[in-house]
Amino acid sequence: MTFAAGPVLAVVGLKCALELAVAGRYGWHRDELYYAVAGLHLQGGYVEFPPATALVAALARELFGWSLVGLRAFTILVSAGTVVVGALAARDLGATRRAQTLAAVVIGFSPGMLATNRLFQPVAFDQLTTVLVLWLALRLVLGSGSWPVVGVAVGIGLETKYTIAVVLALLVASFLAWRRDVLRSRGFPLAIAIAAALVVPNLVWEAGHDWVSVHWFLNPPSSATDESRPQFIANVILLAGVAAPVAAAGILSLVRDRALRPLGWTLVGTIAAYFVLGGKSYYALPVIVFALAAGAPALDRWIAGRPRRLLKASALFAAVGILVLPIALPVLPLQTAVDSGVVKARSDYQSEVGWPAYARLVERRSAGVDVIVTSNYGEAGALDVLGHDLPPVASADVTMRYWRPRATGRSALVVGYSQAGAGFCTGYRLVARISSANDSDEGGEPIARCTLRGTLAQVWPSIVATGS
DSSP: OOOOHHHHHHHHHHHHHHHHHTTTOSOOOHHHHHHHHHTTSOOSOOSSSOTHHHHHHHHHHHHHSSOHHHHHHHHHHHHHHHHHHHHHHHHHTTOOHHHHHHHHHHHHTSHHHHHHSSSOSHHHHHHHHHHHHHHHHHHHHTTOOOHHHHHHHHHHHHTTOTTHHHHHHHHHHHHHHHOHHHHTSTHHHHHHHHHHHHTHHHHHHHHHTTTHHHHHHHSOOGGGSOSOHHHHHHHHHHHHGGGHHHHHHHHHHHHHSTTTHHHHHHHHHHHHHHHHHTOOGGGGHHHHHHHHHHHHHHHHHHHTTOHHHHHHHHHHHHHHHHHHHHHHSOOSOHHHHHHTTHHHHOHHHHTTSSHHHHHHHHHHHOTTOSEEEESSHHHHHHHHHHOOSOOOEEEOSGGGGGOOOOOOOOEEEEESOOTTTOTTEEEEEEEEEOOOGGGOTTTTOEEEEEEESSOHHHHHHHHHHHHO
């Protein structure tokens, strides 16, 4: 089957245009500030993520400076690649040109993809690498793949987001159960060697930092596991939206075909694993994307010769898409989104607003201090990226604990610490609070002046302990 390059690229172009049109709204997300600063500290790993995201952030800064749109352009481009790979997978599963186009539409404009393809986060990069690995595994099953290429994709995936390990473990287990012949190839050990070589930098960093990422994932903060299991199930369905039956049909078609069964059970097993392990629903989005690709031929058969079905399905897809669009993308003006409750309804929006005003507030309150100590990476990252003429900024949050600046004076401005929480300093005096305007989730946090109980280096262990 030939690839429907024209129609698929047209769909991708529309998706990119929509996302680029709102790429500058509503402002920097706290996570984006963290990743941008990580790009200033290139290393083999970080507490919660491998090095690939920081490398891309550094590239974006070299090309565009501290441009939010420039940073997010990489995410949008990567998400376009995910749609293309999904359409290629549909083609290899026998999809007609129309079915490939349908796959691109239901993947690219699914609520989950729209909601995660604008912010600069490892999420979008993980979607591409995971879907790419699944597509390359499909080609192996069909007898046209290459194990060394799979090894490269796996290695890059492991350097992008650790969660791909769940998919890889289930994929190998499923091959052992139903398609051992695929694993008997001489290329399989070579693929393992290639992937292992690519993750060496991360392993070296982890070994030198007491395997901090392992400890972090075994004992994640509450914010990483705040989705209940009933919510997980509902949100997994919502990720595909009205195309959820297409994803279900795709999984069913893979499971029913013995040759393709390893892929089908990998998709099912991944969703089940995240449910059991307490993962967030969007972790499962890459396998849902692949399920949508696998279900495209069934959707094509369902509408074939039935124009009314196509019309009704298209109208429903478009209507629901328009309805959820303000939640998925910041298409509304900020004040309208605030007044209508949209910002409060989506925590990502709350994490985007207020940072420039916060940076200006700290600038006004920092005169004469030797160091600024913040309680979280968003507060620190905003000052590094958006601040001007500030003293050194320090935070013991996650990987930033390893980036303690050189500061000899003891006069400090502390952000986000209550008096009880700032035991590492004396003379705590509240001077301001971060504004709650536009429903900022940082609103109300205290800003105070105090005197450190020693040099920053001397009190750093107690600051780290406070933030742990």
